[in-house]
Amino acid sequence: MNYKMGGMNYSFADSIQDLRTSEIRDLMSLAARPDVISFAGGMPNNHYFPLDEVDRIMAELPLDMKQKAFQYGPTPGLPFLIDAVKDYLGSKGLPVDENEILITTGSLQAINIIAKAFVDPGDVIITENPCFIGAISAFRSYRADIRPVEMDEEGIIPDKLEQAIDEAGDRLKFIYLTPFFHNPAGTLYSQDRKQYIMDLVKNRNIVLLEDDAYGELWFDEDAKKRVKPMKAILGDDSKVCYVGSFSKIFGPGMRLGWMLVPRGIYQKCELIKQSMDACSPSFTQVLAHQFVTSGKLYDYIDDVRKKYRQSRDIMVDSLKRYMPEEIEWQIPQGGFYIWFKMPGDIDATEVLKPCLNAGAVFVIGKTFDPDGVKNNCFRLSYSNAPVDKIDEGIRIIADNIRAFL
Numbered sequence: 142m143n144y145k146m147g148g149m150n151y152s153f154a155d156s157i158q159d160l161r162t163s164e165i166r167d168l169m170s171l172a173a174r175p176d177v178i179s180f181a182g183g184m185p186n187n188h189y190f191p192l193d194e195v196d197r198i199m200a201e202l203p204l205d206m207k208q209k210a211f212q213y214g215p216t217p218g219l220p221f222l223i224d225a226v227k228d229y230l231g232s233k234g235l236p237v238d239e240n241e242i243l244i245t246t247g248s249l250q251a252i253n254i255i256a257k258a259f260v261d262p263g264d265v266i267i268t269e270n271p272c273f274i275g276a277i278s279a280f281r282s283y284r285a286d287i288r289p290v291e292m293d294e295e296g297i298i299p300d301k302l303e304q305a306i307d308e309a310g311d312r313l314k315f316i317y318l319t320p321f322f323h324n325p326a327g328t329l330y331s332q333d334r335k336q337y338i339m340d341l342v343k344n345r346n347i348v349l350l351e352d353d354a355y356g357e358l359w360f361d362e363d364a365k366k367r368v369k370p371m372k373a374i375l376g377d378d379s380k381v382c383y384v385g386s387f388s389k390i391f392g393p394g395m396r397l398g399w400m401l402v403p404r405g406i407y408q409k410c411e412l413i414k415q416s417m418d419a420c421s422p423s424f425t426q427v428l429a430h431q432f433v434t435s436g437k438l439y440d441y442i443d444d445v446r447k448k449y450r451q452s453r454d455i456m457v458d459s460l461k462r463y464m465p466e467e468i469e470w471q472i473p474q475g476g477f478y479i480w481f482k483m484p485g486d487i488d489a490t491e492v493l494k495p496c497l498n499a500g501a502v503f504v505i506g507k508t509f510d511p512d513g514v515k516n517n518c519f520r521l522s523y524s525n526a527p528v529d530k531i532d533e534g535i536r537i538i539a540d541n542i543r544a545f546l
């Protein structure tokens with residue numbers, strides 16, 4: 142692939158051919174205006190990070206741990222953090238003794254490594270539609286043939302999934318699912334749908350990549366019962382690759398995640414990670430270890446659950462007040478997101494423009510569609526919006542949508 146850039150001729154790799162920037166970036170540059178209320182960013186709230194706790198950890202760190210924090214570490218992760226993550230995942234019922242843990246630089250790296258381990262150009266990965274944008278980019282970078290499958294309120298739709306599996310044949314490498322408070326759909330998989338997926342991957346011997354970035358952030362008892370990972374239910378004999386992260390339960394700036402995978406897959410992934418970055422940041426691994434083993438992690442999760450639930454409640458109240466009834470959406474039982482479906486002929490990009498001018502911003506649906514087509518949907522995130530601005534922002538968006546109906 143040849144490009145001319147500033148008079149130079151670069152011959153870039155075919156593998157980056159499918160990576161594209163989106164028009165949304167240009168629009169979003171406007172969203173940086175300080176008066177704009179942003180429901181766009183899918184990130185934790187700046188005001189909720191456990192800063193005091195990190196100060197305390199830093200102040201009390203023994204000398205040898207400080208030195209470890211500054212040093213390179215082993216590729217799989219610092220052994221004491223692996224043990225701490227093992228206990229943490231074990232407490233969720235995950236089969237930690239029968240699998241291996243690899244500490245990664247965010248769970249996006251775990252997703253990336255697993256894709257690299259499995260995918261040759263043209264191989265098929267089945268995803269949900271919509272799908273987490275980071276995973277779409279990672280899969281594209283290995284030139285995967287991404288086959289998105291529609292979701293309903295219970296999760297990925299079974300007969301469409303089976304059709305996609307049949308069509309993929311032996312080019313199918315794995316299915317990628319985010320069953321707990323999906324990004325962007327907000328969906329929490331029903332027990333029935335989880336059971337269906339588990340039966341399917343077992344009977345048809347399919348690798349499943351289970352992404353559990355938000356599972357801790359449940360808001361009610363019903364949701365709490367439903368966030369048990371499929372890998373935990375299936376136990377040790379499954380081909381499930383489970384990935385998770387400290388990003389939503391400590392801070393994304395830590396850049397720490399993990400994969401829990403069968404030994405055979407782990408061995409390949411460790412080699413891949415070695416070639417990527419040798420090790421994840423020792424500094425934040427040391428912090429995370431202290432945060433988990435002191436038990437503060439659990440107090441912190443309890444605290445942010447309540448705060449995000451409060452933001453969800455405020456947004457839902459405003460939506461009930463202002464959003465036209467033609468717009469479909471569901472109350473999320475956890476996580477950061479609400480997904481909206483407008484009548485088919487309304488283009489979310491066209492709605493976004495007047496919203497931006499009026500001072501509120503969201504992410505348009507096609508950003509999350511691997512085919513980049515479907516655009517009558519959009520995502521609002523309540524996680525990082527100022528609580529006292531949510532109502533005003535929702536009113537702006539609802540008013541502007543009404544003009545398109």
Ligand SMILES: Cc1ncc(COP(=O)(O)O)c(C=O)c1O
Nearest residue numbers: 247248249273324354386388398
């Ligand atoms: C569904 C999902 N998976 C994975 C990630 C990656 O998170 P990180 O790399 O920060 O662990 C995100 C981040 O927003 C996400 O939404």
